[in-house]
Amino acid sequence: GESVGLHLPTLSVQEGDNSIINCAYSNSASDYFIWYKQESGKGPQFIIDIRSNMDKRQGQRVTVLLNKTVKHLSLQIAATQPGDSAVYFCAEINAGGTSYGKLTFGQGTILTVHP
Amino acid sequence: DAEITQSPRHKITETGRQVTLACHQTWNHNNMFWYRQDLGHGLRLIHYSYGVQDTNKGEVSDGYSVSRSNTEDLPLTLESAASSQTSVYFCASSGGGRGYEQYFGPGTRLTVT
Numbered sequence: 001g002e003s004v005g006l007h008l009p010t011l012s013v014q015e016g017d018n019s020i021i022n023c024a025y026s027n028s029a030s031d032y033f034i035w036y037k038q039e040s041g042k043g044p045q046f047i048i049d050i051r052s053n054m055d056k057r058q059g060q061r062v063t064v065l066l067n068k069t070v071k072h073l074s075l076q077i078a079a080t081q082p083g084d085s086a087v088y089f090c091a092e093i094n095a096g097g098t099s100y101g102k103l104t105f106g107q108g109t110i111l112t113v114h115p
Numbered sequence: 116d117a118e119i120t121q122s123p124r125h126k127i128t129e130t131g132r133q134v135t136l137a138c139h140q141t142w143n144h145n146n147m148f149w150y151r152q153d154l155g156h157g158l159r160l161i162h163y164s165y166g167v168q169d170t171n172k173g174e175v176s177d178g179y180s181v182s183r184s185n186t187e188d189l190p191l192t193l194e195s196a197a198s199s200q201t202s203v204y205f206c207a208s209s210g211g212g213r214g215y216e217q218y219f220g221p222g223t224r225l226t227v228t
Binding site: 031032034041042043044045046049089091093101102103105 | 156160163173205207214215217218220221222
């Protein structure tokens with residue numbers, strides 16, 4: 001079945017370093033790939049998305065890269081801050097070009113930023 | 116400001132009891148979702164709705180039901196609570212042309228004893 005997974009379950013970095021969180025996916029038909037951030041005791045929060053016909057998208061301090069050849073997704077966080085410490089989930093959706101569709105979430109990576 | 120709320124935030128119940136978790140959103144979103152989150156399983160979809168009177172089963176729907184009588188609310192009912200349903204439950208909503216951008220509530224921690 002469809003699945004989205006992560007290479008590394010935990011990542012520790014120093015404040016100011018760049019962070020890279022990786023994700024593997026299996027459904028070639030997915031329309032969008034999304035990254036969510038979940039802080040302790042809170043619900044997941046949307047960070048950034050990328051459409052399947054793109055290979056890179058940049059936001060504020062974050063960049064998502066999509067490699068469809070190897071079905072790999074990554075989230076790069078520049079100048080990581082202690083407030084970035086959270087669990088990061090990748091997710092994929094096959095909406096068939098509509099606004100509908102269900103998200104399939106990966107397991108999550110714990111990012112810890114040390115001051 | 117628009118928001119999505121869940122109640123209660125914490126609930127302890129006994130095996131066999133019926134439990135209903137509330138979810139209310141003021142985004143006016145058509146799409147609403149219920150997930151459970153367990154260690155080692157990430158977020159798993161229980162039920163979802165694309166509009167009033169529409170409900171659909173997710174990947175872990177056994178033992179749960181939902182109803183959608185208006186746009187704002189999607190209550191989740193555990194018909195007969197089991198210990199395996201001890202989990203953190205999240206409600207989410209989405210709408211407009213970005214249905215994949217889901218807004219999550221703060222979660223309900225449910226313990227079944």
